[in-house]
Amino acid sequence: MADQPTKPTQASLNKKAAQTTSYKPSGVSATGRKARSFAIRLWSVRNARFLEWFYARFADAFLMLHPMWKAVGYERAEAPVKFVEKHVKGFLFDCRMCGQCVLSSTGMSCPMNCPKQLRNGPCGGVRANGNCEVEPDMPCVWVQAWSGANRMKGRDNILNVQKPVDQSLRETSSWLRVTANAAAEREAAANPGMPQ
Numbered sequence: 001m002a003d004q005p006t007k008p009t010q011a012s013l014n015k016k017a018a019q020t021t022s023y024k025p026s027g028v029s030a031t032g033r034k035a036r037s038f039a040i041r042l043w044s045v046r047n048a049r050f051l052e053w054f055y056a057r058f059a060d061a062f063l064m065l066h067p068m069w070k071a072v073g074y075e076r077a078e079a080p081v082k083f084v085e086k087h088v089k090g091f092l093f094d095c096r097m098c099g100q101c102v103l104s105s106t107g108m109s110c111p112m113n114c115p116k117q118l119r120n121g122p123c124g125g126v127r128a129n130g131n132c133e134v135e136p137d138m139p140c141v142w143v144q145a146w147s148g149a150n151r152m153k154g155r156d157n158i159l160n161v162q163k164p165v166d167q168s169l170r171e172t173s174s175w176l177r178v179t180a181n182a183a184a185e186r187e188a189a190a191n192p193g194m195p196q
């Protein structure tokens with residue numbers, strides 16, 4: 001006699017659903033982030049004042065190098081600069097290379113680590129312990145952002161309304177974009193009559 005087909009159990013149905021949909025239930029990290037990343041990310045928030053000071057000097061140095069970037073070509077400089085930026089900011093902030101960095105306005109806490117990618121404050125689901133509702137082990141990036149911003153000279157920058165993410169800028173260098181924009185503004189100020 002042929003075997004009767006067995007009724008699928010709830011566990012097997014759940015397993016199949018997990019394999020066939022992108023939905024991940026609460027309590028499961030969608031990205032498998034490690035506690036180590038949180039430790040370094042939290043260090044960056046605690047040292048937001050120092051990083052703010054350091055970045056101001058770094059941005060000035062990058063701007064001083066504008067003639068070199070221009071001679072090499074910003075497009076040609078993109079790949080090596082992006083490589084360095086990705087690794088440095090990936091280590092310090094768990095950067096997702098959105099290409100339009102707002103760390104100076106978010107207490108050195110990267111908002112792209114929010115599972116909902118909110119750029120203007122937290123959702124209503126922050127847990128009582130200050131962790132994320134989607135990733136319960138992860139401190140809410142916006143709770144951290146508020147804490148970091150309060151350590152910074154530019155603490156009020158967190159009140160600036162951020163534009164929606166421009167997805168076309170993903171995986172590009174914020175450092176170079178900020179430098180090119182600052183150089184263009186500086187040249188416009190020096191030559192007010194010149195067309196840009």
Ligand code: SF4
Pocket residue numbers: 089093094095096097098099100101102103110111112174
């Ligand atoms: S805001 Fe964008 S560029 Fe800045 S750290 Fe986050 S993902 Fe990276």
